[in-house]
Amino acid sequence: MDNKTFTGSGPTWANACVGDNGQPNYIEYSKGYSKAANLLLNYILNSKGEQIDHLIYPICFNMRHSIELRLKGAIEEIRLLAHIKKIDLPCFNLITSHDIGNIWSYFKINANLLDTRFRELIDRINETICDIASIDPTGQTxxxxRSNDDQTHLVEQGVINCYILNTRFKDLEDNLDDLIYLIDSLIDEYKLGTFTKNLSRQQIFELTTHLPPYEQWSDNSFKAIKEELTKCYKISNNELTKAIKLIKDHYELSHKIGIKKPLAFLNDVQILELCDIWITYFSPDFKEVYSHKETTVDKDEKDSNFIDDFFRCGSLHKKGMTILEKDLSDNYVSDLQSLYYLSIDKHKYSENYISSYELFQKQAKYKNIRDSLSNILSKVIFLEEFVKSLFFLHQIDLAEKIIKIYNLETIFNFIPEARNRIFFRHFELMGY
Structure with missing residues (x-):
């Protein structure tokens, strides 16, 4: 029998998507309860307390249930993080567990075991969640x-101030949003594979700052440094060796110990030749794009110039492609694509450069590499993004040489401080 109450109908704007027609996970469910609580709270605050004694119960219930759902969603996500790290977390039944104190305790203990970067957010959140667990542990208050043993709820509490409740709940929501963001970011980070049993990527970055230049590693002093590092980070010699291997093979870290890691395929000579060909044949007027100068041109003249430029650019483009064909290969084009899109994606992780390169190599088997090369070189911002990626991957000398040869300093607004930290240091929550 069809349900005549919970059904779809016109007008269509009044139909809410549920079940497989929506996003029925813990986090999505929690947002609805949060919004309901906030709408009611705003009504009370804007109306100076109208119906406050009636509305306080659905407000607090919705708040509490939202937090329970958010924490359950967070537990689901750290389970994925644990799977990536190949760690087995203790069993915890999310379906039957409603004690918010127990749920929070499980999350705190296991999140801190997975990564030390959870600690700061957990400390920020802890007091408010413990307040909720104290006044309404299982969602009945x-x-x-009245309770199951016939006791009136909230007798000791007496009153609840909605101004305070509003402030505390907003802070808690913001911190829980940061927590979910942190977990998602950590999942992305650990998927890169730059970690050991006890060291996260961020800790390996930190450890690198204690290492001397690679050329000094044969000194007796380096042995003492390694012994100190194993004590400081509470790791074995074997784990330190694994961490050092990761550092030596990492674009963002190897340069810190005096090792220059080459690009996946392209060498300096090929890159300099490519830049010259790009400026000469693919975008000879690219500097005008960066000048941002407005010019007054008659419409007929503008149309005429457009047609002339179209044929001129097409002819130059064809000549450029003819010159490049001698170097054309899957690896050549894949490396160019990887360097360009690394910058377009805001240089989140240098590991993405190699994974992207490998992906483009696979795709090249099914694509015309000449078309792929033509497409990437036709982008007017190609050179800017390309040079940014060279900086990010610490091909500093090469990037500086390109800037000097083509006088790009003022065109791309490169500044010395930006070059070595490369513009896009992200994720304050990540601890870098």
Whole structure:
């Protein structure tokens, strides 16, 4: 029998998507309860307390249930993080567990075991969640007037101030949003594979600052440094060796110990030749794009110039492609694509450069590499993004040489401080 109450109908704007027609996970469910609580809270605050004694129960119930759902969603996500790290977390039944104190305790213990970067956010959140767990541990206090053993709820509390409640709940929501963002970012980070049993990527970055230049590693002093590092980070010699291997093979870290890691395929000579060909044949007027100068041109003249430029650019483009064909290969084009899109993606991780290169190599088997090369070189911002990626991957001398040869300093607004930290240091929550 069809349900005549919970059904779809016109007008279509009044139909809410649920089940497989929506996004029925813990986090998505929690947002609805949060919004309901906030709408009611805003009504009370804007109306100076109208119906406050009636509305406080659904407000607090919705708040509490939202937090329970958010924490359950967070537990689901750290389970994925644990899977990536190949760690087995203790069993915890999310479906039958409603004690928010127990749920929070499980999350705190296991999140801190997975990564030390959880600690700061957990400390920020802890007091408010413990307040909720204290007044309504299992979701019954604001749901019913009396407990299962016939005791009136909230007798000791007496009053609840909605101004304070509003402030504390907003802070908690913001911090829980940061927590979910941190977990998602950590999942992305650990998928890169730059970690050991006890060291995260961020800790390996930190460890690198304690290493001397690679040329000094044969000194007796380096042995003492390694012994100190194993004690400081509480790791074995074997784990330190694995961490050092990761550092030596990492674009963002190897340069810190005096090792220049080459690009996946392209060498300096090929890159300099490519830049010259790009400026000569693919975008000879690219500097005008960066000048941002407005010019007054008659419409007929503008149309005429457009047609002339179209044929001129097409002819130059064809000549450029003819010159490049001698170097054309899957690896050549894949490396160019990887360097360009690394910058377009805001240089999140240098590991993405190699994974992207490998992906483009696979795709090249099914694509015309000449078309792929033509497409990437036709982008007017190609050179800017390309040079940024060279800086990010610490091909500093080469990037500086390109800037000097083509006088790009003022065109791309490169500044010395930006070059070595390369513009896009992200994720304050990540601890870098």
């Amino acid at each position: 604001f749901r019913y007037p």
